[in-house]
Amino acid sequence: MATIVQRMDNLLRDDPRAVIDARPAPPYDEFLYHFAAALRGRYDDEQPLREPTLPKTIGEAFRYARAWDRAPETPLLSDPAGIAHLTWI
Numbered sequence: 001m002a003t004i005v006q007r008m009d010n011l012l013r014d015d016p017r018a019v020i021d022a023r024p025a026p027p028y029d030e031f032l033y034h035f036a037a038a039l040r041g042r043y044d045d046e047q048p049l050r051e052p053t054l055p056k057t058i059g060e061a062f063r064y065a066r067a068w069d070r071a072p073e074t075p076l077l078s079d080p081a082g083i084a085h086l087t088w089i
Helices: 004-011 031-042 057-069
Strands: none
Touching: 031 057
16 A cells, blocks of 8 residues: 555645644544546546536635545644635646
8 A cells, every 4th residue: 555655746746745633543534535537537547526627726625625535533624814715736
């Protein structure tokens, strides 16, 4: 199984800048995995996203990742000005 660094490297190879929060178990952070896939438009194994419409903004990518994240966590986007829904990806 690929490590979090390998998975994130595959997801973000077009733009290698990333901030990663890795935890010991599971072997990758599920929310970040879905979020990076939403930003890229596909998963690292080239599988399409699980929804027919690609996210167009950071806010939509966050919503997508939060919807598909099954880990017992609470992802938070603090964006009082609403910039995430105006920032295109």
